[in-house]
Amino acid sequence: MPNLDPRLRLDVLGAGPAYTDRPGAVGAAYLVRHGSTALVLDLGQGAFTRLAGTIEPSTLDAILVSHLHPDHFVDLVAMRHYLRWEFRPHRHLRVIGPAGLEQRLDALHGEPGFCAAVLDIEPLTAGSLVVGDALVEAARIHHTEDSYAFRVSRPGGGTGLVYSGDCGRAEDLDALIQPGDTLLSEVSFGPGPADPDAAHLDGPAVGRLAARTSAGQVLLTHLLMGHDDDATIDSVxxxxxxxxxxxxxxxEYGIGG
Ligand SMILES: [Zn+2]
Ligand SMILES: [Zn+2]
Incomplete structure (x- = not known):
């Protein structure tokens, strides 16, 4: 049955950081759907299983990778095997990520051409791109040397979803956020203070960001172990x-309207 909801729909597949003692945690992965369009932002550890339990993975329009830390892309290995071995003939999938993603995955498997068999990898750069019936804007942010945040919206405008990826300087997200947008932001260091060398955010930085950009709501994610949930929310x-x-x-969240 077609999805006639005019809003974007967000399914949180995984919201974890690189490691945690939180039961049931899954690496970063967010499924965004609009009509028949479906895209995934990041695919961290354990996320493939949750993805496959939510939607047929081979029907995705694209997977976008925010940066080359494995907690944001390592389940592309599972995705590659699935597309290569589950179907005759095998199926291809569009993947958009920072330069070097293909080499990382090939090296992990020790097999040149591992990715190219089924993953059609495009280099990610700052700017706009169209994925199915959604508009994606990518902005460079401070984290690794080549890290991005994303804004996903419907082609006709309206409020959208801004995903911080991993971000060490909240100001880098200002230009991406439009009034009323849903801000899905990392809050690695909980109530703070953030380690200045870690290139991640804390709650007060996210709260100030949301306030000055007139975000509609804040969804917090990527919380490191050892930080209290309620204290983190209160700090925002x-x-x-x-x-x-x-x-x-x-x-699950509905975004815009
Ligand atoms: Zn991360
Ligand atoms: Zn990272």
């Missing part, structure tokens, strides 16, 4: 008076 609310939620795998 000190600065931002809109809705604030800490997301978990299985959560």
């Amino acid at each position: 609310r000190v600065h931002f008076d809109g809705p604030v939620t800490l997301v978990a795998p299985g959560d």
